[in-house]
Amino acid sequence: MPLGLKKRDFLLIGIAILILAFLLQAPPESTSRVPFDDDHKQYYDIVKKQGKKAAEKFCEECHNPDTVPFPEGHPAKYRCLFCHKMQPS
Numbered sequence: 271m272p273l274g275l276k277k278r279d280f281l282l283i284g285i286a287i288l289i290l291a292f293l294l295q296a297p298p299e300s301t302s303r304v305p306f307d308d309d310h311k312q313y314y315d316i317v318k319k320q321g322k323k324a325a326e327k328f329c330e331e332c333h334n335p336d337t338v339p340f341p342e343g344h345p346a347k348y349r350c351l352f353c354h355k356m357q358p359s
């Protein structure tokens with residue numbers, strides 16, 4: 271085998287490619303951005319200082335079926351900021 275790769279290594283590479291393909295197909299550029307308004311302004315600061323994961327914890331305080339419902343057929347809800355980008359500053 272060239273480079274000493276084993277069958278198992280090719281399997282792992284294949285799995286890695288599949289995961290990458292899955293992640294890359296997710297964020298189409300058309301996904302609406304997080305508004306820069308009074309509801310969302312504070313999260314721009316949190317993202318900058320503590321990262322996206324820290325900010326996302328708060329999204330569902332409002333974005334839930336009772337307060338601000340998601341549009342019908344909304345994809346998986348975790349990791350909001352993976353798909354919804356912040357406004358360019």
Ligand code: HEC
Pocket residue numbers: 302303304305307309310313325326328329330331332333338350351354
């Ligand atoms: C205090 C309540 C509140 C919190 C917390 C909140 N949102 Fe919102 N969000 C709203 C409301 C109300 C709207 C609809 C009105 C508007 O566009 O501002 C909205 C709209 C949106 C929209 C749609 C904008 C558009 O173009 O239609 C996105 C995307 C969004 N929020 C993402 C987020 C994300 C991501 C977080 C967490 C970082 C978050 N929101 C946290 C209240 C909130």
Ligand code: HEC
Pocket residue numbers: 296297300301302303329330333340341344345346347348349350351352353354
């Ligand atoms: C896998 C990608 C993905 C994730 C993760 C995701 N969304 Fe969305 N979201 C979309 C798409 C696609 C739409 C429909 C197109 C659009 O309006 O942006 C949408 C629409 C919305 C809308 C309505 C926007 C409008 O214009 O009316 C809101 C609000 C929203 N998402 C908030 C959130 C919040 C809050 C989270 C995290 C709890 C989240 N989304 C996670 C992809 C995603």
